[in-house]
Amino acid sequence: MTLTFQELGLSSALMQSISKMGFEEPSPIQAQTIPLGLQNKDVIGQAQTGTGKTAAFGVPLIEKIDMKNESIQAVVVAPTRELAIQVSEELYKIGYHKRSRVLPIYGGQDINRQIRSLKKNPHIIVGTPGRLLDHINRKTIRLNAVHTIVLDEADEMLNMGFIEDIESILSNVPSERQTLLFSATMPDPIRRIAEKFMKDPELVKVKAKEMTVPNITQYYLETHERKKFDVLTRLLDIQSPELAIVFGRTKRRVDELSEALTLRGYTAEGIHGDLTQAKRMSTLRKFKEGTIEVLVATDVAARGLDISGVTHVYNFDVPQDPESYVHRIGRTGRAGKTGMAMTFVTPREMDIVKNIERTTKSKMERMKPPTVDEAIESQQQMTVEKIRSIVESDNLAFYKRTAEELLEEFDAQVVVAAAIKYMTKEPNAVEVKLTDEAPAFSRSKNKGRSSSSNNRRRGDYNRSGSGGSGGGQKKNNNRSYGDRDRNKAGNRDNSKRRYSNSK
Ligand SMILES: Nc1ncnc2c1ncn2[C@@H]1O[C@H](COP(=O)(O)OP(=O)(O)OP(=O)(O)O)[C@@H](O)[C@H]1O
Numbered sequence: 001m002t003l004t005f006q007e008l009g010l011s012s013a014l015m016q017s018i019s020k021m022g023f024e025e026p027s028p029i030q031a032q033t034i035p036l037g038l039q040n041k042d043v044i045g046q047a048q049t050g051t052g053k054t055a056a057f058g059v060p061l062i063e064k065i066d067m068k069n070e071s072i073q074a075v076v077v078a079p080t081r082e083l084a085i086q087v088s089e090e091l092y093k094i095g096y097h098k099r100s101r102v103l104p105i106y107g108g109q110d111i112n113r114q115i116r117s118l119k120k121n122p123h124i125i126v127g128t129p130g131r132l133l134d135h136i137n138r139k140t141i142r143l144n145a146v147h148t149i150v151l152d153e154a155d156e157m158l159n160m161g162f163i164e165d166i167e168s169i170l171s172n173v174p175s176e177r178q179t180l181l182f183s184a185t186m187p188d189p190i191r192r193i194a195e196k197f198m199k200d201p202e203l204v205k206v207k208a209k210e211m212t213v214p215n216i217t218q219y220y221l222e223t224h225e226r227k228k229f230d231v232l233t234r235l236l237d238i239q240s241p242e243l244a245i246v247f248g249r250t251k252r253r254v255d256e257l258s259e260a261l262t263l264r265g266y267t268a269e270g271i272h273g274d275l276t277q278a279k280r281m282s283t284l285r286k287f288k289e290g291t292i293e294v295l296v297a298t299d300v301a302a303r304g305l306d307i308s309g310v311t312h313v314y315n316f317d318v319p320q321d322p323e324s325y326v327h328r329i330g331r332t333g334r335a336g337k338t339g340m341a342m343t344f345v346t347p348r349e350m351d352i353v354k355n356i357e358r359t360t361k362s363k364m365e366r367m368k369p370p371t372v373d374e375a376i377e378s379q380q381q382m383t384v385e386k387i388r389s390i391v392e393s394d395n396l397a398f399y400k401r402t403a404e405e406l407l408e409e410f411d412a413q414v415v416v417a418a419a420i421k422y423m424t425k426e427p428n429a430v431e432v433k434l435t436d437e438a439p440a441f442s443r444s445k446n447k448g449r450s451s452s453s454n455n456r457r458r459g460d461y462n463r464s465g466s467g468g469s470g471g472g473q474k475k476n477n478n479r480s481y482g483d484r485d486r487n488k489a490g491n492r493d494n495s496k497r498r499y500s501n502s503k
Pocket residue numbers: 022023024025026027030047048049050051052053054055183184303304305306330334335479480481
């Protein structure tokens with residue numbers, strides 16, 4: 001039995017926005033948490049990546065906004081600026097017909113400009129912890145009328161050491177508020193800390209055997225550190241992703257990888273916490289538009305990002321823990337679409353793969369690293385397909401004379417072979433140099449290391465920066481989890497897969 005949005009008892013303004021957004025039916029996490037949200041219950045919501053957690057908290061939150069009241073009534077806290085912007089865009093769309101006002105507030109943006117926007121009386125604020133606290137201390141935002149507070153990617157914020165900031169924010173919100181906590185991963189210790197902020201919370205965990213969605217096909221490739229880059233470029237040539245994200249372990253790695261990919265002729269750029277806000281925003285925008293095909297990122301920079309068209313995720317460096325793995329590969333296979341995830345492992349890191357498989361309860365298939373010949377073969381195949389489609393379009397009158405002349409001079413096979421060679425993108429041998437990364441250690445064997453991992457995560461996040469502003473709105477129609485999407489790589493057919501995919 002699947003509930004409809006109508007059956008959830010939403011107002012006509014929200015129904016109108018939801019239909020404009022193209023949502024046909026609520027996802028399981030939405031069906032379960034929207035009623036609780038409307039009843040003012042505290043909720044810990046855990047559901048797989050890309051299954052619509054934003055609207056799961058967004059719909060009841062906006063439904064409860066009182067348009068006669070000019071104060072801030074709801075606050076959403078998110079770990080990164082990009083995510084704050086993305087969530088505020090989704091809330092803007094949900095509240096479009098109700099005309100509720102939402103404002104993103106994040107570090108790196110001019111504070112005076114934010115103060116001016118705050119004077120326009122937003123009903124909802126979506127912010128990063130540091131900047132929110134800054135405004136609370138300056139008394140430029142007052143939270144005394146807030147009835148709903150959401151912590152999106154709660155586990156990440158607590159991992160990053162934001163717990164004190166969050167406690168301070170919460171102490172400025174009336175205690176009779178509703179508190180909602182969302183993430184695809186919610187490790188037990190985090191859940192216990194979270195309960196400290198909440199009153200009798202309902203745990204809504206969408207029943208899923210695996211932590212990852214089944215529409216992402218997962219592979220691992222065993223390869224040596226020094227060979228990883230060639231393996232990556234061959235895979236890019238063979239799989240020819242629409243949009244791909246490559247994850248590197250450190251900021252240096254991300255910089256080196258995006259430079260190396262560019263040298264080899266791919267359009268690639270990197271994002272991580274040390275880049276300016278303006279640079280991060282422009283890179284993301286270019287990636288969404290398809291001007292760059294490969295985004296190289298650190299874990300933190302990509303948490304929660306929803307970019308349609310990401311067909312492939314490459315873990316160039318194996319993720320440090322199963323949670324990062326889940327969030328990384330979850331940048332593809334969103335809203336019922338298919339995706340592929342490839343994880344590179346050096347022989348010494350094989351136990352990490354086992355640990356990830358155990359925790360996520362999913363299996364990674366072994367993939368053999370492709371050879372140069374396979375990469376050329378696949379590029380050649382693409383040329384042949386291009387030639388076929390041009391032949392079929394039969395628009396060649398202008399070229400036929402030259403063809404005849406060439407054929408008088410050379411053998412037909414030789415002429416065609418030369419044309420194919422000319423059009424085929426051969427692997428580029430420009431030498432690139434990457435600094436070696438030490439092999440990752442398995443968390444399960446190093447239980448006491450979690451604090452060092454906190455430092456790593458925190459180090460990736462940049463609390464201050466400069467410039468930048470919110471992104472635009474994109475039109476999106478008739479999206480349903482039953483979407484019949486086959487991506488360019490032609491991986492697993494996903495026809496008619498509805499929400500049952502997350503059961
Ligand atoms: N009911 C629905 N029908 C169709 N598409 C939906 C529905 N709900 C949400 N979506 C779309 O699905 C995509 C993923 O949603 P969202 O970003 O909220 O996922 P998430 O669960 O928060 O993932 P993550 O764990 O990675 O943060 C978005 O583009 C969103 O607009």
